[in-house]
Amino acid sequence: MPRAMSEHPTELELQILKVLWGQSPLTVREVRDALDASGRNLAHTTVITMLSTMVEKGQLEKLAPVQGKAFRFAPLIQRADVSKGMLGDFVDRVFDGSAEAVMLSLFDVADLDAEELVSLRKLLNKRLREAKS
Incomplete structure (x- = not known):
């Protein structure tokens, strides 16, 4: 088949x-x-x-x-x-559609350096500002 x-x-x-x-x-x-x-x-x-x-x-x-x-x-x-x-x-x-669960899992499995974490924080802050407006 x-x-x-x-x-x-x-x-x-x-x-x-x-x-x-x-x-x-x-x-x-x-x-x-x-x-x-x-x-x-x-x-x-x-x-x-x-x-x-x-x-x-x-x-x-x-x-x-x-x-x-x-x-x-x-x-x-x-x-x-x-x-x-x-x-x-x-x-x-x-992840049953949960972006939060994806992000938490990503932090557990990816070896992120300080620069990548700063970049991710900036992206999250930008999205947060966009969501508030």
Whole structure:
């Protein structure tokens, strides 16, 4: 039985999106080379299959070839939208929607230095001022 299609990118889809968010449009070979450089060695046919699947899912667009048969691919979804959706889903599923629980857990698991804590305090103070106005 095939797995149900997720509303969020899979791990490999996310790796491909990160490559294309960094630079696009790219050919299959360029995507494969970028994945290989990051330690993910995949067969050329696997990358073709993944890119085609991502086009079908509406994550990428397939652009006409510039030279020869080299189609190029570009993301249709933005990094901010993907991260917001995935983080929101995670917060809902793991922390029952509690941002406070997420922050407390973050302080427990992340090794934050004084500079990062000051930066977080500034962001929280800004949000507090915005909430009061």
